[in-house]
Amino acid sequence: MSTSPIAGDGSQKQPKKTGTRTSRPKVKTGCTNCKLRRIKCDEKRPSCSQCVKSKKACTGYPPPPRRRPFEEAIIAPRPTTETSLAPAKSPAQHLVPTIIQAKRPRLLQQPLPHPRTPPLTPTATDSSLTLHRPSFSLAFDPQESLYFQLFRERTASELSGFFDSSFWTRSVLQECHAEEAVRHSVVALGALYKTLEKMTESPPTSPGDHFDPTDNAKMHWEVAFRHYSDALTIMFSSAQETQSSQRSSLMATVLLACFDSFIGDHKQAIVQIQNGLRLLEKLREERRRAFLPKPEEPVEQDLIQMFTRLAIQAKSYDMAFHFPHPFVIRLTPQEGDAVSPSSEGGSPVSTNQTPIPERFESLIEGRLAWDALLEKIFRFTETMFQFTTSTSPMGILPISLKQYGMVFRNEIEAWSRAFDDILASRTAPGKSSQEKAAIAVLKMFQIMGQVLFLMTFSDSELQFDTFLPQFQAIVDLASEVVGDEERRAAARRCPDPRWCQHAAGHTDIFGGHEFTAPHIKPSFSADLGIVPPLFVVATKCRDPFIRRKAIQLLRSSSRREGMWDSELTARIGMWIAAIEEEGTGFGEPPSPYTGSSTTGRGSVGSPGSLSNESVGFSDDVPLGPGGNARWGNGGSRRESIPASVIGRAEKRTIPEDKRVMVRAVQFDLRERIATLQCGTRNLTPGMQDMKTRTTRIIW
Structure with a gap:
């Protein structure tokens, strides 16, 4: 490289004029061959020009670089790809992404009264037959048609999560033929999935043989919000009050709530669910006033199931993060209308559910029975809390009321016995990967519940120690799910492991070990999966090995399940572990902070990474039966941990005075900022909490 004389050295020589070249950013993309040969690659498909000239087999392009080692892309990312096209003018102009803090329609910003009665979980699938109408020849323009096809072929099944759902794969597609609000909602979700797909392609901005300037993440993102706004406009401007139009509004509400959850706007998702529950109760009330001999549900069972699960999901979210009003879902009448608890301890609102059988005949039967039982439990605890005093600790019922809940403990155990055969069948030959995962996930939810x-x-965090076998079972089942998912993703994305670069140069949260599941792409599903149970383990299990495995499973892949985000829950678990394990000798847990600040009494700094000896990992073993995913440097089960390390950890149980619980979490998943607060479990309201700690994290 040529150099010029240094100013002030006394030299009278004029610097030699040389040709200058335009400064350009260093290109780090290109096929594997060109990168190894250190030559410029034009990135043509299927083979670049350099490989064609040298008569080499073009081995393809490496995956896009990750912004951090734990996931390939942020769920519902804010696209930054520049586009030369002007934003389309439409009623959604105020929603297109410039974006994420754009204003919502004023009607949806108003606090809503709590719905009086949520959906009652059905006991069986809908017996009515609906004539199937193929989803072809709809009134779409060419661009919208592509998004609809994507929804029909891929998005619908992904929204179903681990469980098959006729709502997504049949009912929604049928409704597109007649209802504009549903059709716009479907296109919006299809475009949103296309955004995520473009953000995770390999490489994300490489030109192909047929480069399309409109095929970029920002353009798909704008289309998604435009159709989201169109769906809202149609829903709230329609003057029709027919049962058909109200049913369509209910269905569109489910889709829009999923859209809001996808982009990380949990408050708006809760508002959507509240709106839907109010409309559903209105339809039920009309049927009751009609004095029908048998007042059946006003809409089909799969739509009732969706609202039941959305209500349960929002309720579980509130119980974990303690949202303020009006973003709280209530399943029972408010305090002036409550009835006294019955001596049988049944649900405060009769749901007319059939008893749990001795043995479930199918997975779907077990899922419906669990949904019904969980809804009854939520109703019961809500009612019981109305009879507690204002001096009761947050989220804890007096022991004097425990007798009323024993019937639910018996029902949970009965459900577990009825599910045993299905749980054992997940390893049988011929069982599909999706069904195996669904069985494991449903069992995880039963254990967590x-x-x-x-x-x-219980007002003591020490009582959680009696559930260590249950926490271990949750981690083992989640390991199966993630391990099998990683194995299938690796086989699909990297059929030849010799050319795989997904895990190259990346470390897990323990520091220095292989990234657990590098082939799993970011995902969103409308249904819950592994995230809530692992969050409970990460925050309530004080066994350092089980807790760290739960955190690593949460960070092994980027996933959003309804409103539950894997990265946020993992970081909350890391923060709680950092507080509780200070000075215990367990080894410092991984830091949840990235450019964060901490405030409050005794706030925690950024702890260091764990050593192999302090964590206790030994030989390299697979993460569950899936095959490819690994437990960092080993240790997927407790037997692989050296006995000396286990002995030291078990003798140093975290004392009760160091244990804390999550008291409040305020966050914005779109901006990836959260303010966390923890404190004492049995604190009486109004008393000073000496354990209060607050932190702000940015990721």
Whole structure:
């Protein structure tokens, strides 16, 4: 490289004039061959020009670089791709992304009264037959048609999560033929999935043989918000009050709530759910006033199921993060209208559910029975809290009321026995990957529900230690799900492992070990999965090994399940672990902070990374039966941890005076900012909490 004389050295020589070249950013993309040969690659598909000239087999392009080692892309990212096209003018102009803090329609910003009665969980699938109408020849323009096809072929199944759902794969597609609000909502979700797809393609901005300037993340993002706004406009401007139009509004509300959850606007998602519950109760009231001999549900069962699950999801979200009003879903009448608890301890609102059988005949039967039982439990605890005094600790029922809940403990155990055969069948030959995962996920939820319900009557965090076998079972089942998902993703994305670069140069949260599941792409589903149970383990399990495995599973892949985000929950678990394990000798847990600040009494700084010895990992073993995902440097089960390390950890149980619980979480998933607060479990309202700590994290 040529150099010029240094100013002030006394030299009278004029600098030699050389040709200058335009400064350009260093290009880091290109096929694998060109990168190894250190030559410029034109990135043509299927083979670049350099490989064609040298008669080499073009081995393809490496994956896009990650902004951080834990995921390939942020769920519902804010696209930054520049486009030369002007934003389309439409009623959604105020929603297109410039974007994320754009104003919502004023009507949706008003606080809503709590719905009086949520959906009652059905006991069986809808027996009515609906004539199937193929989803072809709809009134779409060419661009909208592509998004609809994407929804029909891929998005619908992904929204279903681990469980098959006729709502997404049949009912919604049928409704597109007649209802504009549903049609716009479907296009919006299809465009949103296309945005995520473009953000995770490899490489994300490489030109192909047929480069389309309109095929970029920002353009798909704008289309998504335009159709989202169109769907809202149609829903709230329609003057029709027919049962058909109201049913369509209910369906569109489910889709829009999923859209809001996808982009990380949990408050707006809760408002959507509240609106839908109010409309559903209105339809039910009309049927009751009609004095029908048998007042059946006003809409089909799969739509009732969706609202039941959305209500349960929003309720679980509030119980975990303690939202303020009006963003709280209530399942029972408010305090002036409550009835006294019955001696049988049944649900405060009769749901007319059939008893749990001795043995479930199918997975869907088990899922419906669990939804019904969980809804009854939520109704029961809501009613019981109305009879507690203002001096009761937050989220804890007096032990004197425990007798009313024992019937639910028996029902949870009965459900577990009825599910045993299905749980054992998940390893049978011929069982599909989706069904295996669904069985594991449903069992995880039953275990989590049992632990949290029994702990509702305890004011001591020490009581969680009695559930260590349950916490271990949750982690083992989640390992199966993630491991199998990683194995299938690796086989699909990197059929030849020799050319795989997904895990190259990336470390897990323990520091220095292989990234657990590098092939799993970011995902969104409308249904819950592994995130809530792992969050409970990460925040309530004080076994350092089980807790760290739960955190690593949460960070092994970027996933959003309804309103539950894997990265946020993992960072909350890391922060709680950092507080509780200070000075215990367990080894400092990984830091949840990235450019964060901490405030409050005794705030925690950024702890260091764990050493192999302090964590206790030994030989490299697979993460569950999936095959490819690994537990960092080993240790997917407790037996692989050296006995000496286990002995030291078990003798140093975290004392009760160091244990804390999450008291409030305020966050914005779109901006990736959260303010966390923890404190004492049995604190009486109004008393000073000496354990209060607050932190702000940015990721």
